[in-house]
Amino acid sequence: MRSIQRVLTVALGLAPIILIVGLFVLPLLIWMGGAHVQALSRVSTGSLYLSLITKTVLLSSLAALLAVLMATSVAFLHAFSGVHVRHALNSLIMIPLLVGFLARNYAWLGLLRSMAGSGGSINLYRLIGSLLLYNNRGVVLVMATVFIPFSYFIVLQGFSSLRPEMYEAARTLGASDLRAHMVVTLPIIMRSVILAFGLCGVLALGYFVTPKMIGGGQHDFIGNGVLTLLNKLGDSAGASLLALYLFGTAILPMVLLAWYSVHRRTLLLGD
Amino acid sequence: MRQAADLFRHAIIRTSFVFVLVMLGVFACEQKQQAEPKSSLGKEASKDGSPGEISVVSYGGGAYQESHIKAFVQPFHKESGARVESIVWGAEYGHLSEMVKSGRVPWDVVEVTAAQFERGKKENLFAKLPQKIDNSIFIPVEGSPAADDFGVPNVYWSTVLAFRSDKFKGIQPQGWSDIWDVKNFPGPRALYDDPRGNLEFALLADGVSVKSLYPLDVDRAFRKLDQIKPYVLVWWSDGTEPVSLLLSNQVAISSAWSGRIFASEQARKAISYRWDGAAHELDYWVVPRGSRNVGLASRFIAFASSPDPMAHQANLTAYGPSNRLALDRVDPKVFPLLPTAPANWSKSFVISSAWWAKNEAQVSARWITWKNK
Numbered sequence: 085m086r087s088i089q090r091v092l093t094v095a096l097g098l099a100p101i102i103l104i105v106g107l108f109v110l111p112l113l114i115w116m117g118g119a120h121v122q123a124l125s126r127v128s129t130g131s132l133y134l135s136l137i138t139k140t141v142l143l144s145s146l147a148a149l150l151a152v153l154m155a156t157s158v159a160f161l162h163a164f165s166g167v168h169v170r171h172a173l174n175s176l177i178m179i180p181l182l183v184g185f186l187a188r189n190y191a192w193l194g195l196l197r198s199m200a201g202s203g204g205s206i207n208l209y210r211l212i213g214s215l216l217l218y219n220n221r222g223v224v225l226v227m228a229t230v231f232i233p234f235s236y237f238i239v240l241q242g243f244s245s246l247r248p249e250m251y252e253a254a255r256t257l258g259a260s261d262l263r264a265h266m267v268v269t270l271p272i273i274m275r276s277v278i279l280a281f282g283l284c285g286v287l288a289l290g291y292f293v294t295p296k297m298i299g300g301g302q303h304d305f306i307g308n309g310v311l312t313l314l315n316k317l318g319d320s321a322g323a324s325l326l327a328l329y330l331f332g333t334a335i336l337p338m339v340l341l342a343w344y345s346v347h348r349r350t351l352l353l354g355d
Numbered sequence: 356m357r358q359a360a361d362l363f364r365h366a367i368i369r370t371s372f373v374f375v376l377v378m379l380g381v382f383a384c385e386q387k388q389q390a391e392p393k394s395s396l397g398k399e400a401s402k403d404g405s406p407g408e409i410s411v412v413s414y415g416g417g418a419y420q421e422s423h424i425k426a427f428v429q430p431f432h433k434e435s436g437a438r439v440e441s442i443v444w445g446a447e448y449g450h451l452s453e454m455v456k457s458g459r460v461p462w463d464v465v466e467v468t469a470a471q472f473e474r475g476k477k478e479n480l481f482a483k484l485p486q487k488i489d490n491s492i493f494i495p496v497e498g499s500p501a502a503d504d505f506g507v508p509n510v511y512w513s514t515v516l517a518f519r520s521d522k523f524k525g526i527q528p529q530g531w532s533d534i535w536d537v538k539n540f541p542g543p544r545a546l547y548d549d550p551r552g553n554l555e556f557a558l559l560a561d562g563v564s565v566k567s568l569y570p571l572d573v574d575r576a577f578r579k580l581d582q583i584k585p586y587v588l589v590w591w592s593d594g595t596e597p598v599s600l601l602l603s604n605q606v607a608i609s610s611a612w613s614g615r616i617f618a619s620e621q622a623r624k625a626i627s628y629r630w631d632g633a634a635h636e637l638d639y640w641v642v643p644r645g646s647r648n649v650g651l652a653s654r655f656i657a658f659a660s661s662p663d664p665m666a667h668q669a670n671l672t673a674y675g676p677s678n679r680l681a682l683d684r685v686d687p688k689v690f691p692l693l694p695t696a697p698a699n700w701s702k703s704f705v706i707s708s709a710w711w712a713k714n715e716a717q718v719s720a721r722w723i724t725w726k727n728k
Contacts, residue, residue, distance in 0.1 A: 135724040201603040217605075218588050301548040301590030304727050312723060317716050318449035 112328075129322045132309050133329045140305045141333065143220055143295070144288035147227035148235075152281045154228065155235035156273070163243040177236050185230065189297050192226045196298070218300030226298045227288055234287070235280040242276030243269075275345070282341040286334045306330045407651045408438040409463035414446060415594055418618035419672060426668035427659040434658065437651055446471070451643060455480045460645035463652040469708030470551075470715060472506050472639040477712075481505040482642040486653040492661040494679045496695050498705070499637065506639035507660045510668065511675035513635050513694040513703065514552045517611040517628040519601050530631045532560040534608050535583050542607025543588035545600050550722040551711055552610065552634045553580065555704070559632045565704045573718060577725055590726065598622045617673035617692060633703035635694050637677060669693060675700075 162173045180188060199213025216222035246269065254264035292307030306326060314323035413423050420443055428439045442462065444450070448471050454460055467475060475481050488502040495501050500508055518528055523540060533540055534556070546553055554571050557579035563572070588606055591597050597611035602625055613633070616622045640656040642649050658664060665676040666684035675695030676682060682695065690696055694703065 129720075131724055132720050135727050139727060197599075197603065197605070200605060296592065300588060301592060302587075302726070304723055309723055312719060313449075315445075315447035315449045317719055318452040319716060320449065320453065322720075323449075 129313075129325050132313075133306065133326055136304055136306045136309050137329075137333060139220075139303055140289060140307075140330075143224055143227075143303065143305070144285050144291070146224045147288045148231060148281050148284035150224060150228035151231035151284050152235045152239065152277055155232050155280065156239050156277060158232075159236055159239040159243050159273075160269075162240060163246060177233050180229070181233050186293065188230065189226065189294055192222075192229075193297050196222060217298070218302065220299060220303050223295050223299040223303060226294050227291060230294075231284040231287065235284055238280040238283065239273060239276050242273035245272050278344065279341065282337055286338060289330060289334050306333075407648060408440070409648045409651050409655060410440040410442050410461065411464040411655065412442045412444050412462050413466040415443065417595065419594075419614065422668045422671035425671060426664050427655070430664060430667075431655055431658050435654065437655075439655065448474070451475070452478065452480060455643050455645055458645055460643050460647075462643055463646045463648045464655055465641055465643055466509060466638050467506075467641055469637040469639060469706075470711040472641060473708050473712035474715075475641065476503075476505055480641075480644055482644045482646060482649050484642060484653045484656065485650055486657050488657055488660055492657070492678075492680070496675075496677055496679045496682065496700075498700075499677050499695075502660070503639075506641040507656050508677035509638045509640050509660070510665075510672075511635045511637050511677060511694045511705075513613045513630075513633045513675075513699075514547065514610050515613045515616075515628040515630060515633045516608065517597060517601060517616060517626050518608045519604065519625055520627045521625070522604075522607055527627065528608055529629060530559070531556040534610075535560045535579070537583075537586055540608060543605065544583065544586050545589040545591050545597050545606040545609035546583075546587055547610050548590035548592045548726075550718045551636075551706060551715070554718070555634055555706065556610070556632065557583075565632070568704065569707045569710050571710060571714075573714075573721070577721070580725070584726075598626065601626050613692070613694065614672045614674045630694075630699040630702045633694065633699070635675070635703055635705045637705065637708070 158173060158177065162170050165173070183191075196213050196217040199209045200217045201210075201213070216225060250268045251264050254268055259267065289305075290307055292305050292311055295303050295305045296308060306329070310323045310326050310330070313319045313326060411423070411428065413420060420441060424441050428441050431437065432439055444465075446468060448467075451462075451465060451467070451471075452475075454462070472481075483504050484507070488507055493502055493507070495508060499511075502508065516528060516531060516534060518540075522542070526539065528534065528536075528540055534544060554573060554576035555568055557576040558568060558572060559565070561575060561579045563575075589596065589600060591600070591609070594612045594615045597606075597609040598615050598619060600606045601609055601611070602622060611626075611628065613628060616626050616628060640659060642652045642656070646652055660678060662678060662680040662684055665678050665681035668674070669676050669681065670686045670689050673689055673692040675693040676685070677695070682690070682693075685693065691698065694700065
């Protein structure tokens with residue numbers, strides 16, 4: 085009976101891996117070795133990638149950084165607040181997730197347009213709207229607001245490791261509040277902050293709706309290039325190749341993050 | 356310890372079992388869907404004479420789709436009894452191409468641009484139309500192509516230079532060179548996010564005559580576009596965007612589709628536009644190869660190409676019917692606004708579908724690279 089259970093466990097545990105290999109990895113290898121290899125020789129796809137990758141990586145990183153900073157501030161408040169405030173913060177963070185992603189982009193677009201077009205004496209609204217609408221500042225801000233919930237719950241895990249005794253010990257040794265947070269809070273939450281940044285950054289790399297809507301078509305991400313090649317031009321080989329380049333770009337930070345997670349202790353403590 | 360291992364093993368078994376069941380269910384649904392097309396419509400007239408059903412695909416939604424429903428879909432249903440489903444698409448050639456190549460074609464009639472028609476014919480994407488369009492119902496306007504075995508010309512739509520009527524006191528923009536004239540006509544600009552049309556406008560602004568536009572000097576056009584790029588606030592992709600940008604004063608001058616300005620009463624009052632150097636594009640009705648309703652689809656196309664429905668659509672959109680017989684039936688108030696009205700036709704040009712069918716892929720890739728420099 086136990087041996088049957090063991091076999092069943094292994095077989096069913098392997099099923100998802102087999103499906104991923106069969107439905108993704110194998111078709112990818114067949115594609116790379118097949119007729120679409122001609123897309124590799126096309127200069128235009130390569131130059132398209134190079135023209136878009138810098139902006140994609142830069143704006144994605146900025147959006148992820150902004151999201152993590154904002155999420156960390158809220159998580160900090162959560163960690164040092166009472167129960168009711170914590171519940172309220174959790175609910176507020178969750179609310180945007182109830183609304184679809186596209187609806188949120190349209191909401192931002194409507195808000196920024198009405199601010200930029202507002203007349204009368206409220207010039208501050210007009211200024212803010214003009215500063216954010218149809219440029220990369222607005223793109224970074226809107227993307228960051230989408231990532232705040234994801235960053236928040238990851239960073240919150242880092243804060244859950246904190247203990248009041250650590251702060252007591254720091255104060256006993258003469259540390260001020262600020263110093264206590266620098267030497268206690270920051271090192272403990274750093275891992276979750278970096279993980280949150282990595283996850284949000286990789287998600288941001290694939291964006292194309294926000295850059296198009298809020299960016300006014302000024303700043304295309306690689307996703308916009310893929311969409312143009314695939315839908316508008318019917319160049320599925322070129323689109324696949326561009327998407328593969330993007331996949332490769334996203335893999336690198338994930339590998340670095342995984343390596344950091346494994347070797348963090350060694351790096352920090354020399355163990 | 357042993358208990359924990361057992362619990363873990365059971366959890367693995369349960370989770371994996373559920374996962375495999377879900378994947379099998381998804382696979383089964385996918386197989387069922389392949390056997391039956393997604394659209395609930397798709398029946399030719401049956402042998403007992405009951406009317407059939409087709410799906411008709413055109414652009415944009417909003418006023419343009421409404422005009423199709425009022426001018427073509429509802430009257431055709433009334434006349435033939437056939438049910439017609441009106442679907443919107445964004446002219447994604449890749450989507451149409453992949454659909455036909457996969458053999459799963461839920462669409463029966465599609466409206467495509469002239470460049471897509473040229474390319475689609477070469478790539479064997481369209482079915483041959485069994486119902487011929489004769490001269491009693493369709494005579495092409497002067498200079499316009501005739502109906503083809505694989506498609507019938509539908510409507511001319513135009514990209515024009517547009518601005519707010521109250522924006523510039525005194526001299527107002529007259530042509531595309533004025534969009535480059537940031538000194539006399541200051542303010543942000545908006546242009547369509549596509550090289551098609553923009554390269555032509557750049558060359559016209561650089562002094563090239565309409566007759567000498569094609570083949571396009573792409574390098575020269577991009578050099579000219581370099582001059583205006585810093586002043587372009589929005590590269591719009593939705594037809595309603597330039598109208599709302601102009602109405603909200605966020606841009607001073609924009610290219611825009613004339614029908615979108617006509618569609619809004621507020622825009623008609625507030626926005627002026629010029630036919631000088633306007634770019635016309637022709638759309639075609641086609642039946643994708645693999646459609647199961649070629650006969651009924653062909654009947655719909657013949658109906659939609661006849662004078663009365665085309666004139667009705669022109670009255671609703673101010674886009675130019677390609678059928679000369681329809682022009683006589685357009686409302687006299689709307690006629691001067693049509694691209695195919697002689698006074699406008701003589702000042703403007705038709706975008707070359709042959710040139711773009713051949714060069715669109717390379718130029719579009721260059722366009723994206725250029726825009727993001």
